[in-house]
Amino acid sequence: MSQNYTQITSQIGTQPYDVYQPNGCVQSETVGCTQDSKDKLNGNSKTTPVVQQPAQPSLTVADAIAKMMEDLGVCCAFGVNGGAMAGIWGSLSNSLIRVLNFRHEAGAAFAATEAYFASGRPTVVFTTAGPGMTNALTGLFAARGEGAKVILLSACTSSPQRGRWAIQETSTDTLPTGGIFTPGVLFNYATTVESAAQLPQIFRKLALGLAQPGGFVAHLSIPTAVQTSAIDETLASFPGVHCSLVTSTQETIIRTAQLLSEGPFAIWVGFGARDAAEEILQLAERTGAAVMCSPRGKGIFPEDHPQFVGVTGLGGHGSVMTYMQQQPPLRTLVLGTRLGEPTSFWNPLLVPPGGFVHVDIDPTVPGVAYPKAETFAIQSDIKAFLQALLQHDDLLASASVTSLWLPCPEREEMAPGSESPVRPEVLMGAIQKVIVEDSDAIVLAECGNSFLWSTHLLRFTQANRYRISTGVGAMGQAIAGVVGAAAVRHGKAVAIVGDGAMLMNNEISTAVKYQIPAVWIVLNDARYNMSHQGMSMLGLKGADALIPEADFAMIARGMGAEGIRINKETDILSALEQAMAATGPIVIDVIINPDRRAPSKGRNQGLASQGAKPTSAEKTELHVSFPQVSFPNV
Incomplete structure (x- = not known):
């Protein structure tokens, strides 16, 4: 027969004490008395044995935060343990989340970033106070720059100990507040959890941020004492949050199709378009457009496809410049790339006569890398944008590109030999x-x-x-x-x-x-x-x-x-x-052979546009007249 249990909570001092009885029966319990005293108080003529169950631990803020992370879809947490965050560490370790203990907080943050990109699910970084948190900042800086979805759970000093030289004190007395404990260029969202009452609001803000396309890096700093404070169980129940995709209007889609139909166009694919690979392939094959990609965009469009002309920017291919000089498109459809220095070197030769049609989920991206180029800027989820664009067969038919030949990325295959060291x-x-x-x-x-x-x-x-x-x-x-x-x-x-x-x-x-x-x-x-x-x-x-x-x-x-x-x-x-x-x-x-020069190709052209000129096409030695040159530009 199944048993039902009813919970009765009494107090021993300030500690909860739970008594359970089977079959739904409730037994009042007087705490802190001997069994004989209880019998007298209850008027019992004989002693009735009472089976006391072990006290059940109360739900803590740390438990609620771990449950919050589960509800947000987090599957893995990466970090380095420490005394100041023992509560958070313990709750994560006893949750459904897989916890991996690393050797350095920066390594944990890097791992969390790449785990997000490999799984598509948000990840957690956990750190202790002081250097534990600051060690992680480089990795979190990278997560923000890469567009990952990562939540930092860090410990900070409890309010009664702040300003009193606590061990690894983490407070406004030891660290700047702006940008670390508040939103800014490092964190999309950041707050300090001083009370359990904040949790529902925090959950909603995290859920909204994670539901949006693009990256989202957040920071919850939880004082050590707050982590283990007991809370009402209702505060660990988080409702669902729903967000709709950012999409462009029908008028914008039609205008895009019209612009692309006015002459030959190319497609420039970036990392932000990685979820739209199928649509990009359809658009390219339907129109015959040449396709190039940023270094981070490799593989989104198959690199063995006859319409692929190469990678731009850092480590890229000379075939891109061959295409732009011999068969320049009227416009370029830019999808999910900021066209920053590593992608373009801001080379003016990559700007087509009619400018760019630039689609990005971030409205601040289009027009920044090439401020003088004509740019039709579109804020939209790229997959949704392309699906809408592909519905306009009539306009896309007139946008078809007729090209007798497209350059392919150069191959530099070498057969293994007896060489030592390795090329x-x-x-x-x-x-x-x-x-x-x-x-x-x-x-x-x-x-x-x-x-x-x-x-x-x-x-x-x-x-x-x-x-x-x-x-x-x-x-x-x-x-x-x-x-x-x-x-x-x-x-x-x-x-x-x-x-x-x-x-x-x-x-x-x-x-x-x-x-x-x-x-x-x-x-x-x-x-x-x-x-x-x-x-x-x-x-x-x-x-x-x-x-x-x-x-x-x-x-x-x-x-x-x-x-x-x-x-x-x-x-x-x-x-x-x-x-x-x-x-x-x-x-x-x-x-490896240290004397083999790493491929520079487009890097030299980018540098030349800034004032440094190679002595010849064969040599990579440079006479530099531009004073502020970094190695990736050489």
Whole structure:
């Protein structure tokens, strides 16, 4: 027979005390008396045994916040524990959310960012007070720049202890309030939870922010004492919140179709269009338009398609400039890219005569990178916009492009030889075959020369398989992020990284703890080679970018992972195959030729437009007349 339980709450001092009776019967209980005293008070002639159940813990603010995160769709939380946030840590650990304890808060934030992009679900970063929170800020800065949806749960000092030199004090006495504990350029939404009564309002604001297209980075700072304070159970019940997509009007759609029908047009695809790959392909094939993409947009439009003319910007292809100079379109339809420096170098040759039709969910984006170019700006969800545009067959038919020939991205394939050290081009060819073509693994490229080699030489035919950071470009994002990506997809994720970044911030130990099948391919050249090559190309001498050669295979084994060191090109394929077959984390340490120049291509043209001119088409040595030049522009 089933049993029903009724809860009766009394008090021992200030502590709740719960007594349960079966079958719906309620028994009053006098607390703090002996059994004989209870019998006398109740008029009992004999002692009746009373079975006391263990006291049930009260619901706390931390419990309610963990439940809130579940209701918001969070599946994973990444962080580093600490005493000031024990309440939050404990509640997350006992929730339905998977909690992964990292070795550094920046690594946790990078992992949370890449976990979001790999899963499409918001993620949590948890940190303790003081340096725990500030360590995470670089990763959260990257999350905001990349357009991720991440919530930081941090601890702060309780109000009675503020200003009294508490351990790792986190308050307005020790940290600036603006931009960290309030909304600003770092956080879309931020607040300090001083009372449980705030939770329903906080939930609504988080839910609205997460429901909108684009990124959303939030920060809830919870004082240590507040985390464990008891609350009414009703405060842990959060209603659903519904948002509609931002779409353009029918008049805007018709005007767009008219503009595109006035002459040949191109399509410039950015990372913000990653959910509209099918619609972009339909539009391109229906009209014959040439398609190019930003570095972050690789794979959204298949890179083996005959209408694909190449990647623009950092690590891009000269074929784009060939197209723009030999078959310039009247207009370019820009989808989901800010056209910033890493994507365009603000090169005026990329501006077509009729200007841009620029679609973005963020109304502040169109017209900023090229303020002098004619721009028809449209605020809309890109998938919804293209679906509406594709309904106008009559106008799109007149927009069809007749092109006898479109340039394709240049190929620089090299057959493996007996070369030692390994040429990066050969390594990328092997990665293309074993990882890109023969697996479904996500590939992340670290900033620096790893980014340039990967972007220029790898070819993707699917969206959401290639991840790089072109905005913040923080060292360590791919190295730590690969753990988050592999964790949420329960499958392979591969990071192509440099030795300098690998020494700065890696989470091999975390991957070992949870047996996450992350793969690191290290381009080991014993230097910060983008800086080393950049200084040489700028003609600046004396700066030291060399670092002692590290054995990353040995380091990996010392942490409990697998490690393979490659010195010869003939060993690359077998090592990569072994890495993809491994069930746990593995590091492939590749000794590469440091003298192979990373592909610059469009970078030199971008620099030339700012005042620096190459001495010849064959040489990459530059005489610089522009005084403020960064290495990615060289």
